[in-house]
Each structure stands twice: as structure tokens, then as C-alpha cells.
Amino acid sequence: MKDDTSKEHAATQGACPFRGTRIGGAIGSEPQLDHWWPNRLKVELLHQDPPHANPLGHDFDYAAEFAKLDLDAVKADIKAFLTTSVEWWPSDYGNYGPQMIRMAWHSAGTYRIADGRGGAGQGMQRFAPTSSWWDNGNIDKSRRLVAPIKAKYGATLSWADLMVLTGNCALEIMDFPTTGFAGGREDAWEADKATYWGPEGWHGKRPTETPAGGGIGQPEQMVTRTLRWEGQPGEDHYDLENPLAASNQSLIYVDPEGPNGNGVPMDSARDIRETFARMGMNDMETVALIAGGHAFGKSHGMTPPTQIGAAPEAAPLQAMGFGWHNPRGTGNGADTMTNGIEGSWTPNPTMWDNDYLTNLFKFEWQQTKSPAGALQWTPVDPDAPKTPDAHIPGQMNPLMMMTTDIALKVDPAYRAVCEHFLADFYAFTTAFSEAWFKLIHRDMGPKDRYLGKEVPARDFIWQDPIPANDGYALSDADVARLKDMIHATGLSVQDMVGTAWASASTYRKSDKRGGANGARIQLEPQRSWAVNNPANLSRVLDVLAGVKADFGRVSMADLIVLAGCAGVEKAARDAGVAVDVPFVGGRMDTTQEWTDIEMTNWLQPVVDGFRNYTNPDVGYHVAAEHLxxxxxxxxxxxxxxxxxxxxxxxVIAGTYDGSAHGVFTDRPGVLTNDFFTVLTSMEYEVKPQDSREQTFDLVTRNGGETRYTATRCDLVFGANAQLRQVAEVYAAADGHARLVRDFVKAWHKVMMLDRFDIPEARRAAVKVC
Known part of the structure; x- marks a missing residue:
């Protein structure tokens, strides 16, 4: 009997063998590792923005290219453009200035002091997620408007610098005196995958008033603030999750309508104070920025948010990178929609004056709604000044204030600053100028990175100033003599290496702060950090101070690093491997006066697995190995x-508190590969010490003896698949010499991370081979 399937088989002869199979996918379209294992350790984050992603080439020197710019010519081009208008996106009041101030502000305003991430430094506003945050609505148009200037100057002017410079030029054409401008922001070439922007996920839409309501382009569940906040406004316990700074997902700072759009000014004031503080601003700087920024331009809310299309990352291909399509009228100009609030703060929105504060305090304000349905405020007095319409000649409109503006009037501390600025317009102008300069430069790091003719001579304490080198240097003979003197003190390898590491490892690439230069480890607050074991640190510093006194001219910053290098050399030599650890001198010592204790405290690590330190007082709900x-x-x-x-x-420096965790060796102070041979050995079983699974015992399989103890930050190098492959290389029979070589290279790299005073030496040290 013939099988019934033969007909089906015959009918399909010659047909596509994949018929009925979904084959339309491509690389990246399938579920990724994060989909299947969302809590995995993403080691690949260490290898972001690889050299081969840069179309300018791995050896591109932006500082050298920027030096070729005629900055005056660039600014003239920008200023000429600012007072024009194009049909596809017409300027308000015939002036793109206020729009470009917003672009620069929102590029820089993502900065946060907790981990130094965000900011204008790499032009990340060009990429998701920030490119598609609802708070950045229509900034895609701003970048496209200045694209011809970027094309004209090419690689000599980065997008990151252009966006900030355009904001500065915008202020200047409206008669505002800026403090200065520094170039030197080198562009990234792929999206930032490492920055944690919050637990909510990314939606690219505006929060709405009801959970069932629609957001910008995506009528889904509203984005709330509940996941990142503990407590509610007005409660005793009301705190924002670390390290976040913005009050809501997809915001730069705070909701202009008040927390969750509640329209309550005092609640808004609390949010403002929390978020601006987390971005490194005090009360005076906060008021200066808000009042100064709102002296210009207008807000846009003529179209309901439910009518607005998807953000750029979700827009259709034919949109060519544009998002937030507005189908109403012309889709721009008088019909524009951004944050939903409509109107201007002042009668003259393209000129620097004190009308914002004058109007805020002279009139009483009542809550109303914009055409888009957003909460805003209008003067109670019908005779209050009007503001000209941005696009309809001769039409005058009521003034507008946001809930965040009224907050400055009702909060006692903010009100006092406002009244000071009302009484002294020069003080207001100076405060805004300096706060704006800080806003757009604070993530650039030391002034050694600043480029261009408009860099102000003045030093600001938030720049972590270090005295300029006046010719001080150490010869090879000096270095050799100092090493002998250091060894003669009797300091242990642990003392030398641990102190140098504590000094240098404060560096963070996000905002280029920290590092060994300046020797801030001998000052407060670093000298008292628990992770630095203050009692032992003081002893070591006192010994090194004696060496300095006996030697003559040598900075403590150099001496601390040199002692670490000497310690590494001894540790390697005692393990049977002779090695010369590179040392580049020339560091200078700063002073306590030029150290902002509050801001420097943010450099203190939450988790430092190199020394097995965890700060239990910081509210990070993340496993230690991820931190x-x-x-x-x-x-x-x-x-x-x-x-x-x-x-x-x-194995050579131990832990911050002298505990045995992770010290997998019988020869502490010697640079062996014992850590890796023990970690990868099948001789041991790993058992948690308690149900919290933070510390563990390494127990021999034969006999059940606890030989070593460990933390999560130790075991991850044996548990994570990618890290284990590296650990096995160092544990192999030929792994010891390789470990010493790689350790020395990595050590030198960390010691040089902050050496922007000699960029060639820094580049050579940090270059990944």
C-alpha cells in the first residue's frame, strides 16, 4: 500500500526546501543573551567602542585636528546660521538660539556625580537611548540643522564639541557673556551600553496622566517614577535610587509638571534639589541655571501627545533618523510639540534680561492646561505683560510658567537666591555664566584636556585643580636612588603596592576625575575612607614623607606611585621573574584648599573587588560582581x-582590611599565579558561608578542610565563562610569566590614566595592543 504522504511529497517536488519555515531574520534579530539570561555578567561592556568602529582610524588624534580649526571662523558660521530659518523646521522668533541652548544643555545635562557617567563628552546624544528620550523631543531636528557646519569642518570638529559650542554661540548672540569654551570632546562611534539609566526600561515616550493614556507615538502603559524612588513626595523617607540623577525615566532632570505630573510646586522643589545635587550643582547654581535658561525661548505644546509619532529609534526607515512625526498642520512652527507645555516665560525671548525672575515674583500665577493637555501656569493679572507669538506676526500670547518655575518661588532656600538675583542682575549674570560653563565642561576632567583659545585662565574647584608642573622632573638616577631609599624604610610589598593602587584607582574614565596625580590620597576625604584602611595609610604616608624630606624635591604623588612600582618589582623578583615596571614622573601635589570634600567623596568606590571592599551603606540593589x-x-x-x-x-597586596578573602596563596606579597591555580583547581568545592551567599569557603574535596575563603568578586573569575577562559590561561604551566608581564602592563596603564598633562605618554600606556 502506498503511503499517504507520497502525494504530499510529490506535490512539493521542486519547491523551496525551506517552505513554511521562517527565515527572514538576520544577525541581531533573534533573541540575544540578555533575553535568555538577563542577570548575566556582561563582560563585553569592557570592550565597547572598539577601534575598528571608528571611521577616522585608531590613530586619529583629535587634539591635533582641533588645533587646525579657526575657532573664530567656526563661531561666525554658527552665529550666521542661528539667525536664519529653513522651511522644513522654521526657527522660533527667527532665531535658532534658544533651540540650540536646549540641545547643548540636554547633551551635557545627563551628567551625574555618582559615577561620572553622562554628559556631553562623547556626543552620546546622537545615539539611543538618550537620542530617543521624550525629554529630548525634536533635538534630532537641532542636530540636523547644524549638520552642514559639521560637514564643512569634518574631523577637525567633533559632534560633541559642536553641540556645546553652538549652545555657547546661541547665548552670545542674545547678549549673554559666557565664561568661555573648551574643545577636546572626542566622539564615540557606537551607543553607550554600560550606563545604567534606571530600572524602568526604555520606552521613548512621554509619561501620561492615566495608565491607559497614550504616550508620544506609543500608546502603552505610562512610565512612572515608582521604581526608582523609595517613598513619596512629602514623606520622611523619600530617596532616589543610586546612581541615578533624573527623577523619571527618559528625563534629563525633573518633570516640568511636577512629580508624576501632580502640579505641586513644593513637591517639584524637592525633586529639583535632589536631581541637581546629584548632578553636582548647589542651590545657587541650580537657580541660576533654571532662571537663566528660561530667560530664552519657549516651550512647545500645541499638539496632543497621542498624535505624535514614534521616537527616532522606533521611527520607520523612511524617516531617515527623524522621530516624533507631527501630523497636525505643518508639523512644525506654530504646530510644534515637544514637552507638551506651550508658551514663553518672558516678553523678549531672544534677549538676556531679568524679566523671568521679575515676572515670576511680580505676579500671582494660576494653574491651567496647554493645548496638548499639560499642566502649566498663567498670570492671574490680565494686565500682565504678553509675549509675541513665535510664528504669527502681531499675535501676543499670555506668559507661561511651569510647575518647576513656581517651585523656585515657594521653596524658601530657592526663593532667597531668586531675591538675591532680582536685587543684583550682575550677580545673576555671573552666577549663570559660571554655572553654564560648569554644566558643559564638568565631565571633561582636568584642564589639561581643554583645547582652544577661549579656555578661561581661572581655575574652578570642581575641576580638581593641580598645580602646573614648573619644570620638576626625576632623572633615571633619581628614580633608582628613591627606590633604594623606599626599600630601606622596611615598608612591605603590601604597603607599597596597596597605597599606590589606592591612590591611582580612584580614576574614572566617565568624567576623567580621580587618579594619583595631585596626591589627594594624603588629603581629606580620601585619607579617611574605610577602603583605604586609614590607620595603615597614615603610617605609610608618614614613612614616605620622611623619604621625601631626606631626598629633596620629589612630589608625594610621584613618590607614592614609585613606591608601588618598586613593590611590584620586588614581588615579581621574589617569584623568580625579573621585571622593570615603567615609571613616568612629573606628577604634582595639590592642596586641601583645592579639594572639594563633598564632590571628592563621590569617587569613593561602592565595591572595589580588587581589595575586596564593599560599602554596605550605599543602596545599590546589585550583586557585588556587577559593581x-x-x-x-x-x-x-x-x-x-x-x-x-x-x-x-x-596575592601581593591582600585586602583592604587584612582579611584572608581571595588571598589564595601561601606566599603573600609574592607575584605568583597562585590565585588562578587555586581558583581553577578541581581540588576544591565552593560552599557559601551563609544564606546571603556573599562569602564562601573553598573546601578540599578530600578531607573537607577549609583551605581558603572568598567573596563573590573573587569567585566570578572562575564562575563566569568569559573570565574563566582568561583565568585558565594564567593558571597554566606557562601562565606565570605571562601573568607577570600582563600585570605590569595593566598596572602601568592604571598609574597613567590621569596623566593628561603628558597625553603622548598616557596614550602609549592605555593603548590596547
């Missing part, structure tokens, strides 16, 4: 560098 990865990322380490430094430091 350790974050620390490695801030130190610009690759996975092999991270692995080599961890294993080497554990």
Missing part, C-alpha cells in the same frame, strides 16, 4: 587586564 565590573569599566580595563590585576593584587 566590580562597573569599577573595571571606569578604569578602562579589558577583561584580561581586569583579571590579571585582580589575581595579582590579591
Amino acid at each position: 566590580f565590573l562597573d569599577r573595571a569599566h571606569l578604569l578602562e580595563l579589558t577583561a584580561p587586564e581586569w583579571t590579571a590585576l585582580t589575581g595579582g593584587l590579591k
